[in-house]
Amino acid sequence: MKKLLLLTIAIWYLTAGCYSQTDWKSFMSRQDMTWTRLPQTWYEAPFMGNGSMGSYICKEPGKNAIRVDVGNSMVHDHRTDDASIYGRGRLLIGYFLLHPVGEIKSGDLRLDLWNAETTGCIRTTRGEIKLRACVTSESPYILVEAEATAGEKEFTWKFYPENTDSPRQLNAIRKGNKNHLKKDYVSNPAPQLSARNGLNLCWQPLLAGGGTATAWKEIRKENTSTLIVSNAHSFPGTEALQKAETALASLQEADLPVLRKAHREWWHNYYPQSFVSLPDKKMENFYWAQMYKLASATRTGGGLLDNSGPWQVLTPWPNAWWNLNVQLSYWSVYPSNRLELGMPLVDAIGNNLDNLINNVPEPYRKDAAALPVATDFTLTGATVNVPGTEKKAQVGNLTWICHNLWLQYRFSMNESILRNTLYPTLRRAVNFYLPFLTEDKSGKLHLKRTYSPEYGTAEDCNYDIALLRWGCNTLLEASRILSVDDELIPRWKQVAEHLTDYPQDENGMMIGKDVPFSRSHRHYSHLLMFYPLYLLNAEQNGSKELMEKSVEHWHSLPGNILGYTYTGASSLYAAFGEGDKALEKLNGLFARTLRPNTMYMESGPVIETPLSGAQCIHDMLLQSWGGKIRVFPAVPSQWKDVQFKDLRTEGAFLVSAVRKGGKTSFIRIKSLAGEPCILRTDMANPVVKAGNATLTLQKEGEYLLDLKKGESVILTAAGGNIPVINPVGGEGENYFGLK
The missing domain is CATH 2.70.98.50 (putative glycoside hydrolase family protein from bacillus halodurans)
Structure with a gap:
């Protein structure tokens, strides 16, 4: 009778989501910003x-x-x-x-x-x-x-x-x-x-x-x-x-x-729609301020997430900036399970393909498209220069924003996004590269001179080599999913297989061929192969060492180390499981550049940096690149107690988890699309506590779960119970505002 009662309770928790009992009004009051003296500026x-x-x-x-x-x-x-x-x-x-x-x-x-x-x-x-x-x-x-x-x-x-x-x-x-x-x-x-x-x-x-x-x-x-x-x-x-x-x-x-x-x-x-609670009150306050900021700034039928959101002031950047800013602004939308906030970006790309085509010089408009550095919301801007000339040919921006569209697809598994928006756009973005590839005697393909954002021009520019490689691989995957027999498939395969390696030297990744990273620079465009593309990742021998060397050199040159220099480094370290370093870099944002209301300002207002800081937190708690769900992959050692509910992953899974005393004790996974489910966890001897899924050990710390669409499973450590997900940490002064 007792076993039957426990089973009934477990099924109730599993299906109704009643393992969470958050008093949202009380919890959110802990996140409020407070002012005991009056602000006088936009960033206060x-x-x-x-x-x-x-x-x-x-x-x-x-x-x-x-x-x-x-x-x-x-x-x-x-x-x-x-x-x-x-x-x-x-x-x-x-x-x-x-x-x-x-x-x-x-x-x-x-x-x-x-x-x-x-x-x-x-x-x-x-x-x-x-x-x-x-x-x-x-x-x-x-x-x-x-x-x-x-x-x-x-x-x-x-x-x-x-x-x-x-x-x-x-x-x-x-x-x-x-x-x-x-x-x-x-x-x-x-x-x-x-x-x-x-x-x-x-x-x-x-x-x-x-x-x-x-x-x-x-x-x-x-x-x-x-x-x-x-x-x-x-x-x-x-x-x-x-x-x-x-x-x-x-x-x-x-x-x-x-x-x-x-x-x-x-x-x-x-x-x-999701819940995150951290033992660090400052970080928790910051995280929820970004969730508030996201929905204040954009939603279906609303504006694109540009540099200012709906709070425009005098600025040198009164547009949508596409060589980093828009991309970073949207990253936290996907894992936070707030996908509707990503639709203005999907709509902006899907509704303005003609303007993207007109952004390339006329001879290339038959089968190519591009994004200049800055545009209005119709994606109209200056014509993108042709690679191989002395002019700054910043070609990779459209391919990079296509990576955001890929994330919107992968986190939702909404095939219409892939078919109607991503595939035709990415196809044209990659096509703008293809005429400018040359083959050397060994069969390696090299890219003519392009521009690494805000740094300089180079052949085999790492910004573009990484994006082109990702673009070709993604088009091959998309054509398989969509059953499209595209005439360019052989060309994409050739580029993916024979594109030159990333130029590097004794300090790690270079800007490009013969152009070392030799001066202080806020962008991490030359490191996209590590993050967010994961082309070089923690599962490959030598990649971690190369990443660390590159990031350390990047941060060692003072003078232009600014807000997203810190958030970028934080996510880079998190991608390789270095939680303490990820937190250290995120704290750098707080120490130097974050403003009292969690806005960010250099020579003008920009909102992408704090929003990307929320993504740093997501990267510490949950990752899903490479077809695997990684629960608590980079939690800082000082975060002993962490809880989250219904964060979303690629493959359209909702994941909840509890970490107590530095150990993972509870994981719940719900499949929304029936995609293959591979879990990586440090949970000791996980067992299925509720649900019909079978847990099959693949290798140490990695398990296969046979979840069908709509099914859920609860895992606990052997002998563990199903906890109630509630806020962690105690009370304390609300961190942001002016005191």
């Missing part, structure tokens, strides 16, 4: 977003006012006569200032992640103003509720439209940077302010046509004010005006609780 402030619209709140520097910014990642310029980052870049919109009656003396704020709201209190010489703000998830509004004491009830709101010229141009003017100044730049028309039917409107027209509309109204009731803002963009027409106006025209005070309820429900459904 609490930020909010719904995937396209965004806002942040801070004290306006030099003014006695509180700023509520208006952002929208869909707002772009569309100049047909200028496809550069000046003519096709993101644009600023404007901001509201709350002008209090008295002088601001102090304030506090809290970014409530569970409800995706910012709350706080502003204290002045005349009283207090309590704030509550959000960007509604299910509707296009910024809502700011302000409740004042008697002495502050006459506070006012005012909208200040921004200059709609290129932020790169404006940033260059402000900083006196002549190198970034476009001399023949023509300004967009001035914003137009108006009011009608009880609404305030701002129309920001563009030279190219279309424009941006912002509409707002204030509902005032005694000492409480609710500011409601909507924003829309259109091109080439002016329908954005009607869209923004319509969004506000019928909205009444009674509708606000409904909006807030739908907003909160969206976020309450979003977070539990």
